[in-house]
Amino acid sequence: MEYTEKISLRVAFGKALVKAGETRTDMRVFDAGTKNSTMSLAFERAYPDRFYTAGINEPGMLGLATGLAMDGKPVVACDMSVFLHHAYAQIRAAVRQGKGLHMIIAATHTGIAVGPDGGSAHDITDLARMRLIPNMHVLTPVDGNQVNQAVQYALDNPGFYYIRLNRPAVPIFTDSDAPFEFAKAHHLADGNKITIVAAGDKAFTAMEAAEQLGDGVADVIGISTLEPLDTDAIIKSAEKTGRVITIEDHMYVGGLFESVAGVLARSRPTPMERIALGRILTTSGEPDELARIYKVDLQELVERCKQFIDG
């Protein structure tokens, strides 16, 4: 696959915040002691008066951010994903304040791609947790350009958002000026034999797999909005190919696989496979090494697609 450059989604996020801050002087950014990891530091440097750090205090940060949102400001609360477990009650309480609030929760260091920091740092259930919260929009931008566009979209449209931002560099393959189409899937490759549905940074992996499988084989759907899901695009593709495989850096429970399976089970029952993490506690290792160990990498996707098609 050809691409011009790679950028980590969290780096793209820091840049997007700074850019948004040029015009959105009302937005405020919070962090909980991880600003040089989430890259919210870039925003603090540009606009120190519009940035708050709560210290290592995730529940407090979410509470403070909610309170300021209740005072009418759009707020962005940033943290390393796994630590947001501490603030789940506060996130739920934020949403219970009503639809008038404007809050964006940005989680970096998601999935096993965090790598050598070990299992305690791998958040492989964040999407499931966020999907359980009514009115929470769950965004999984597929590359750096889409991160920038997603941040802009979320700032322009009041509501509650969760944005998943992985740490490793991801190839940029969308146009920089292509808008973020909320609740719309990306149709990334045309094929007739199998549908690959991929969330976030796994969209590029799905495109690579499609290339290896050959022209016209895999229909690739990239998911930048997991909740609400573009059900039409999934059903349409499933009708065409008759087979669906999902890939995500997340536990299959409550993530992309079960989202897609839930849609198809009701509307268009279709044989499915999944590339996802099991209900496991993960170990330390380099991101690529872990992806191989847990069978959520390109090689696994290609092999499983072939087996599925030959079925």
Add this chain to the structure above:
Amino acid sequence: MYKISIEELKDKAYNIRRDLIELIYRAGSGHLDTSLSLVEVWLSIVHSDFYSLDAKNGEMKNRDRIFLSEGHACPVQYMINADLGYYPKEELLKGFRKPFSPFGGHTVRNLKYGFENSNGSLSIGVWQAYGNALETSNNVFCIAGDGEFQEPTSQGIFSVPLNLKPLGNFTLIINRNRLAQDSEVDLGPIKEVAALYNWQTMIVKGHDFNALGSALQLAVEDKDRPTLMICDTVKGYGGDPNHAGKLGHHGKPPGNDEEYQAYLAGLEAGRRN
């Protein structure tokens, strides 16, 4: 100190208590004991000279704010806001704890009705209230329970002037009735801890309008530090004297007419004294 006389405040306290007893007896559920302990505290805030509100325009930009963090005390909030004229009392009596009414078992944010925050799990409102005070010049009060400070997340609020910034427009009121749901509670050295983190701290007689009024005045006059007001109250104050201040009545409404009458008799006896 107040926009109305102390005598008028006492009359209001009596009427609010009578209506709370009726409201919760009729509904068959609700936290009467906690609500009764907060009547004077809540009335003192909203009737203080400095307090800015407009019951006909609840969303008024320059309003002062009360966040209720111990959300089970919402009946006292509902009843006092009816008295202030945000909505007719009949609407509350009809809708309390009923599906889709604005008067649920815990508060749902509704600025038109003067409800600043949706509440529930303890400790969350304390932080939301502080965040709400960050960029306004209006006063923000947060009412929390003493049991609520068994939550470590609540205790963390005292370090916020150091870790974030001190806010002179923020007052934390702890309703120290010394009784939680299943046991007695002791705040321990919380006042001393708050003082070490540079809060203005005070202990106030929580059923005494003169003491409350003076304390609230001091709280809003300190523009540099947040204030902690520990209000000593009695859970179930002004109701059945056999229940007041005693464990075992959390969230239990009068169960029959006899118990209901005992609450009303206690209320009348309290008024005569």
